[in-house]
Amino acid sequence: MIMGRRWGEGRPGGRWHGELRGCGYRVTMPRQVILQVLDEAKKHLSAEDIFIKVHQIYPAIGLTTVYRTLELLVRMGLVHKFDFGDGRARYELCDGNNEMAHHHHLICTDCGRVIDYDDFTEEETELIKKTEKELAKKYDFTVRNHTIQFYGLCKKCNALKK
Amino acid sequence: MIMGRRWGEGRPGGRWHGELRGCGYRVTMPRQVILQVLDEAKKHLSAEDIFIKVHQIYPAIGLTTVYRTLELLVRMGLVHKFDFGDGRARYELCDGNNEMAHHHHLICTDCGRVIDYDDFTEEETELIKKTEKELAKKYDFTVRNHTIQFYGLCKKCNALKK
């Protein structure tokens, strides 16, 4: 007797089968490929970036579906949506078991460069956890995630100012 | 002999005379009124909110000028620009000597409610300062300010889920 294997298991985008079904959503090709693209991405992508990458794997994809799916994944808490101030949203898979660890951002207000930053000190991680707990208690607010962004001037723009 | 008083001094929007002139900018009515409105605001306003309020004081104002001025003030570091994920930017006067102290945000991903949060512990404030210093050194990045936002479910939406 062969052990049953759930559909999509082992396939790049099929890893999230359980997550989707668990929330009562259907496991469709667009959803799988979008998740696969997000998973393989090493940096924050815009909706259009994602559309282009998905299109190479699954040409039938529509831009609307990309937006719709991203919104869904954000609601599900699987994806982070960021705004770096350039008029388009960026998306990153939340740190699960995968590549991209949770990180914060340094954003240059001059040239728009974004630096990912994830080598937190023990102290930092600890304090954030503690703060979240306190906020939860004080405001009766269930914290699901957070964004921390530092704005200023990057190395290059700093030099240019002098 | 009467002590000279700089133009606009004492007037609500004239408080920033020095800031503007110091950067080589002209002190115009739109700029003064926009700053006055931001100063009197108790909460984060959208560009349109600001336009409407300014319009009551200075009806000749144009929406374009509001956007232009806000961009200028953000570049000058006098104003904070936020994105709460509803498609429109929000603006708050940076904590100077004035009303609104520096604060962070709790954002409900369900209903969009935004809670201002500014009763930091000594520990929190300290760590942020320390982190900024470390980042400055490590990435050669001049930190000018930061945003910290916690996403999750507010009290009301939490109750509704059950």
Added chain:
DNA sequence: TGTGTTGCTGGGAATAATTATCAATAATAA
């Protein structure tokens, strides 16, 4: 206190990201 320079403004048009519509399609339960 005039006057010239030029930074600043306002209205309207243009742009571009995101959403809404809706008939066709395909995932899932029976």
Added chain:
DNA sequence: TTATTATTGATAATTATTCCCAGCAACACA
């Protein structure tokens, strides 16, 4: 396999923000 209905994709619509440019006004310098 078949029925149900969530999901999709093309297109149109929306909407925040930016561009453009002729007229205006702040202010440096008389």
